[in-house]
Amino acid sequence: MNGATRTDGGRRCRAAVLGSPIDHSLSPVLHRAAYEELGLDNWSYDRFDIDEAALPEFVGKLGPEWAGLSLTMPLKRSVIPLLDRISDTAASVEAVNTVVFTEDGRRVGDNTDIPGIVAALRETGIEQVDSAAILGAGATASSALAALARVCTGEVVAYVxxxxxxxxxxxxxERLDIEVRTADWADAGRALSAPLVIATTPAGTTDALASSVPERPATLFDVLYDPWPTDLAARWSAYGGAVVSGLDLLVHQAVLQVEQMTGLTPAPIGTMRTAGEKSLAAR
Structure with a gap:
């Protein structure tokens, strides 16, 4: 392992995930598993139900014991004015899911969802595709599009x-310099024949598409992890297609968060994944 812990003087180092609602978040399970594996006994990771109105006061009151924050909806854009700077990756989609507090007190924002999507795809063996489809058009869809800008050489069709x-x-x-064509959601069944399909919609939204899965599907990346599998993912797997889950994304983006917040690399991805799987199985 390289880097140094942020535990100078034996002070307690804190991190947390913020969002609303937040009770469902697996982030505490993943980060705490990493801390235990890394021997960071004096580190803690909590969750706080914080909406956009409460965010400025919450962040403003954080003391020097804080190392970082994970952010989920609806805070990924509203946190930006509260930061000293953001990474180019976060700026590319105007969304921050990670805040690191530096030793000199600066608040630095990043987006680990985008490289997390790329890493999860590579883990499945996908380095490059010549076209792709996105189901949905929310904040997660923009991060998916930014990830596709790194791995897709041709057109992306977004069904909205x-x-x-x-x-x-x-x-x-246009902003991400990737060719995007849009199509009506009523035609979303056509998306399923693409070499790579990324589903970014809320639970239940794609259930009706399960009956449209082709006989030889390619790869589905469904960003949901609870409930799992989705009807679409279950049918996709049954027909022999490759499926990347929201847990895969959550683990890969959390790995990057742990490394940035603690200064220790590499984060224990296997331990984190196992902890997440056990937690989901117990729900």
């Missing part, structure tokens, strides 16, 4: 429910 969402996805495509 409104003209406004379609316009947003095309704008993201």
């Amino acid at each position: 429910r409104s003209a406004a969402r379609a316009a947003e996805m095309r704008q993201w495509g």
Whole structure:
């Protein structure tokens, strides 16, 4: 392992995940498993139900014992004005899911979702595809599009429910320098024949698409992890297609968060994944 812990003087180092709602979050399970494996006995990782209105006061009161924050919806954009700087990766989609507090007191934002998606795909053997489809057009879809800008050499088709969402996805495509075509959600069944399909929608949204899975599907990346498998993922697996789950994404982005917050590399990805799987199985 390289790097140094942020435990100078024996002080307790704290981190947490913020969002609303937050009770479902697996982040505490993953980060605490990493701390235990790394021997960081004086580190803690908690969860706080914080909405956009409460975020400035919460962040403003954090003391020097804090090492970092994980952020989920609806805070990934509203946290940006509270930070001293953000990474190019976070700026590319105007979304921060990671805040690291430096030793000199600066608040630095990053987005580990984007490299987390790329890492999860590579773990499945996908280094490059010539086209892809995205189901949905929310904040996660923009991160998925940014990840595809790194691995997709051709067109991405985004299936959306409104003209406004379609316009947003095309704008993201221009910003990220990737070719994006939009299509109506009513035609989403056509997406399933793409070499790579990334489903970014809430639970239950893609259930009706399960009956449209082709006989030889390629790869599905479904960002959900609870409930799991989704109807779409279950049918996809039954037909022999490769499936990447939301847990795979959560683990890979959490690995990067642990490394940034603690200064220790590599984070114990196997331990973190096992902890997440056990926690989900117990639900």
